[in-house]
Amino acid sequence: MKALGVCLRLLSQAEAVAVDEALFQHFSVDSLMELAGLSVAEAIATHYEEASKVLCVCGPGNNGGDGLVAARHLKEFGFEPEVVYPKRSAKPLFQNLESQMREMRIPVRDNLPPDLGEFDVVVDAIFGFSFTPPVRPPFDSILRDLVESKVPVVSVDIPSGWHVEDGPPTSGLSLAPAVLVSLTAPKKCAAKFEGPHYLGGRFVPPTIFEAFGFSQPPFPKTSQVVRLA
Amino acid sequence: MKALGVCLRLLSQAEAVAVDEALFQHFSVDSLMELAGLSVAEAIATHYEEASKVLCVCGPGNNGGDGLVAARHLKEFGFEPEVVYPKRSAKPLFQNLESQMREMRIPVRDNLPPDLGEFDVVVDAIFGFSFTPPVRPPFDSILRDLVESKVPVVSVDIPSGWHVEDGPPTSGLSLAPAVLVSLTAPKKCAAKFEGPHYLGGRFVPPTIFEAFGFSQPPFPKTSQVVRLA
Numbered sequence: 358m359k360a361l362g363v364c365l366r367l368l369s370q371a372e373a374v375a376v377d378e379a380l381f382q383h384f385s386v387d388s389l390m391e392l393a394g395l396s397v398a399e400a401i402a403t404h405y406e407e408a409s410k411v412l413c414v415c416g417p418g419n420n421g422g423d424g425l426v427a428a429r430h431l432k433e434f435g436f437e438p439e440v441v442y443p444k445r446s447a448k449p450l451f452q453n454l455e456s457q458m459r460e461m462r463i464p465v466r467d468n469l470p471p472d473l474g475e476f477d478v479v480v481d482a483i484f485g486f487s488f489t490p491p492v493r494p495p496f497d498s499i500l501r502d503l504v505e506s507k508v509p510v511v512s513v514d515i516p517s518g519w520h521v522e523d524g525p526p527t528s529g530l531s532l533a534p535a536v537l538v539s540l541t542a543p544k545k546c547a548a549k550f551e552g553p554h555y556l557g558g559r560f561v562p563p564t565i566f567e568a569f570g571f572s573q574p575p576f577p578k579t580s581q582v583v584r585l586a
Numbered sequence: 587m588k589a590l591g592v593c594l595r596l597l598s599q600a601e602a603v604a605v606d607e608a609l610f611q612h613f614s615v616d617s618l619m620e621l622a623g624l625s626v627a628e629a630i631a632t633h634y635e636e637a638s639k640v641l642c643v644c645g646p647g648n649n650g651g652d653g654l655v656a657a658r659h660l661k662e663f664g665f666e667p668e669v670v671y672p673k674r675s676a677k678p679l680f681q682n683l684e685s686q687m688r689e690m691r692i693p694v695r696d697n698l699p700p701d702l703g704e705f706d707v708v709v710d711a712i713f714g715f716s717f718t719p720p721v722r723p724p725f726d727s728i729l730r731d732l733v734e735s736k737v738p739v740v741s742v743d744i745p746s747g748w749h750v751e752d753g754p755p756t757s758g759l760s761l762a763p764a765v766l767v768s769l770t771a772p773k774k775c776a777a778k779f780e781g782p783h784y785l786g787g788r789f790v791p792p793t794i795f796e797a798f799g800f801s802q803p804p805f806p807k808t809s810q811v812v813r814l815a
């Protein structure tokens with residue numbers, strides 16, 4: 358993948374898992390999720406500067422957590438986020454994130470709102486790089502509704518329902534996000550994505566780049582996100 | 587304190603402690619320290635765009651942690667930070683921060699380097715809003731060396747050695763920082779500071795502004811820091 362003259366190596370699913378494990382030897386999940394979610398919010402604020410209402414659809418794991426953090430920063434940036442979060446986690450980190458939604462007065466729902474058309478952008482923070490098919494309820498019907506809506510979707514790290522390496526499913530409904538925000542490094546499925554593509558994850562130490570043989574292009578100034586394509 | 591047409595209420599030491607406790611009912615220390623340190627790094631990258639070598643002097647508590655996080659982001663921003671961290675903490679958060687310094691290849695020392703003149707900026711992340719005099723060793727001699735050096739000092743939240751409410755000490759050496767980066771809200775001692783003044787802490791929920799009766803001016807775009815004066 359060519360970005361800013363730099364050839365970015367795309368990670369396999371196993372590599373993505375291993376990079377994550379390597380990061381967590383030195384960082385707490387809280388710290389990295391904060392920066393990941395901030396980078397997603399910054400990508401949206403940059404790409405959809407004129408947007409107002411943003412719906413963050415959050416899955417049960419860390420990808421969902423990135424979506425919750427992004428919702429909080431979007432609110433700080435002056436957007437009007439709402440959250441769909443059907444499968445909530447009892448872990449303290451996620452209990453904190455839910456509490457932050459209440460304190461920030463960000464509405465949190467269990468289901469998609471009936472009219473997706475009232476939103477300018479939808480954030481797909483449902484599944485990340487640890488996803489393996491099939492998509493289980495209630496996310497199957499949520500994904501179907503997102504596919505059928507006309508609202509532009511920003512996918513966090515992996516377009517939900519896509520195979521992490523092979524890309525869109527070969528049968529059935531397939532999400533076609535308008536924008537992709539890869540985190541740390543694009544995964545192999547990103548080769549099948551042709552729209553605007555951002556990279557977040559300005560926190561990977563050089564030791565991890567060297568150990569896993571990948572890199573990031575230079576980020577602009579103090580930005581947490583860099584546009585790749 | 588007048589900033590951008592907004593009158594900012596300055597917090598007492600007891601209020602600063604209470605606001606912090608209120609924040610930690612909803613956020614982990616890790617998340618907020620990440621954003622606080624990022625805001626300090628962003629203020630330095632904005633104010634000292636041409637700087638290269640930055641020395642982050644880190645105290646034993648959370649103010650020191652903000653300094654360690656700032657060092658990491660400064661390295662990401664292309665600066666060459668070094669760290670002085672004489673009193674290290676065994677808490678997992680701080681063990682992680684030390685580990686991050688190693689992975690980021692940021693040198694960490696126990697003492698000030700002999701020639702402060704080789705640095706463009708010094709970050710004073712020694713004491714924060716929970717400081718009560720006197721300054722104890724080894725920070726007394728460190729502060730003396732900072733006062734006597736000609737290197738511009740950026741103080742994080744409180745100029746170290748200052749009384750949180752009353753400002754500079756009435757006797758003995760007194761640190762005169764070039765820049766102040768207040769976090770969450772300026773404390774009362776900020777009334778005695780006349781230089782360039784930034785505010786970080788773009789994470790305070792409206793519920794906490796209302797409960798404690800303070801506010802922040804609008805931050806620009808996706809910035810984690812706003813200039814007050």
